[in-house]
Amino acid sequence: MKKIKSFISFLLLLVLILSSGCNQANKVEIEDESNKDEENIKIVTTLFPQYDFAREIAKDKAEVILLLPPGVEAHSFEPTPQDITNIKKSDIFIYTGEYMEPWAEKIIKNIGDTNTISVDLSSGIELMDEGDDHDHDHDHDHEGDDHDHDHEEHHEDEEHHEDEEHHHHGGKDPHIWLDPVYAQKMVDDIVESLVKVDSTNEEFYRENGEEYKKKLQELHESFTETFKKTKHRKIIYGGHFAFGYFAKRYGLEYISPYNGFTPNAEPTPQRITELIENMKFTGSKAIYYEELIDPKVATIISEQTGAEMLLLHGAHNISKEELEKGVSYIDLMEENLERLKQGLEYIE
Numbered sequence: 001m002k003k004i005k006s007f008i009s010f011l012l013l014l015v016l017i018l019s020s021g022c023n024q025a026n027k028v029e030i031e032d033e034s035n036k037d038e039e040n041i042k043i044v045t046t047l048f049p050q051y052d053f054a055r056e057i058a059k060d061k062a063e064v065i066l067l068l069p070p071g072v073e074a075h076s077f078e079p080t081p082q083d084i085t086n087i088k089k090s091d092i093f094i095y096t097g098e099y100m101e102p103w104a105e106k107i108i109k110n111i112g113d114t115n116t117i118s119v120d121l122s123s124g125i126e127l128m129d130e131g132d133d134h135d136h137d138h139d140h141d142h143e144g145d146d147h148d149h150d151h152e153e154h155h156e157d158e159e160h161h162e163d164e165e166h167h168h169h170g171g172k173d174p175h176i177w178l179d180p181v182y183a184q185k186m187v188d189d190i191v192e193s194l195v196k197v198d199s200t201n202e203e204f205y206r207e208n209g210e211e212y213k214k215k216l217q218e219l220h221e222s223f224t225e226t227f228k229k230t231k232h233r234k235i236i237y238g239g240h241f242a243f244g245y246f247a248k249r250y251g252l253e254y255i256s257p258y259n260g261f262t263p264n265a266e267p268t269p270q271r272i273t274e275l276i277e278n279m280k281f282t283g284s285k286a287i288y289y290e291e292l293i294d295p296k297v298a299t300i301i302s303e304q305t306g307a308e309m310l311l312l313h314g315a316h317n318i319s320k321e322e323l324e325k326g327v328s329y330i331d332l333m334e335e336n337l338e339r340l341k342q343g344l345e346y347i348e
């Protein structure tokens with residue numbers, strides 16, 4: 001009897017030990033899993049601005065990957081099979097929109113049943129057509145007889161005509177990130193995607209987002225104040241048409257010799273001449289050039305007019321040196337601010 005009793009208590013003890021051990025094991029496992037999830041949030045971004053924004057919002061809670069290798073021109077970029085695998089394995093895939101990354105849609109469709117959230121940062125933003133800007137430009141550039149002459153010449157020019165046809169079928173302006181107000185909207189979209197993937201840290205993401213948006217708002221205010229006091233109000237740009245939203249935001253005029261919104265097609269001599277005429281007309285002493293591309297057009301214009309060449313960084317991507325220095329989107333935009341002060345002749 002005693003033996004049986006002690007055997008029963010032994011059994012009970014065993015059950016207790018096992019069940020508590022089991023419980024503990026379960027608990028540990030669950031904790032492990034949630035930790036793993038937190039540490040493993042993987043974000044894949046296409047361009048540098050969203051890469052930088054995502055890092056500012058997620059900080060140490062996510063691994064953020066920039067698809068563009070350092071120094072690569074963004075518009076001609078095509079993802080490698082490894083990039084596509086990375087996108088499919090990611091928790092969040094952040095891209096600019098169909099006009100910047102025409103290849104993205106197909107990948108998103110083929111993502112299948114993985115839990116990747118795709119974020120189209122241009123959704124909800126009314127994108128501009130190229131046509132809009134050209135009309136705008138011609139209305140303001142030339143006054144009097146010169147204007148009509150110029151216009152007729154362009155219409156007679158078959159090549160230009162073909163390009164214009166191309167515009168109408170072509171895309172819309174994808175360069176939303178260069179407007180610090182749209183940049184704040186981009187930050188909101190990234191915050192929401194992180195909250196969806198990791199709601200436990202919702203407050204953390206929202207706070208970081210708000211803090212970063214304050215910096216973007218300060219940047220926006222600096223631009224607004226600066227352009228109230230510049231002698232010139234026109235940015236003459238030797239690079240491709242990237243600063244359309246920026247110029248619109250601050251009521252500036254903007255001219256680029258490229259057709260379309262990419263640097264893929266070389267500007268015609270007529271368009272370069274048009275820029276030179278603009279320089280003479282406005283009395284501007286600065287010609288701006290773009291990042292990461294040989295500034296051929298700006299060099300020609302500088303040689304012909306004696307204008308100073310200044311970099312206006314489109315922030316699509318950064319160079320290897322910039323990456324190593326830890327350059328941020330805000331750094332690039334603050335440098336742009338300084339060069340615009342210089343080139344548009346800021347009056348203290």
Ligand SMILES: [Zn+2]
Nearest residue numbers: 242261262316
């Ligand atoms: Zn561009």
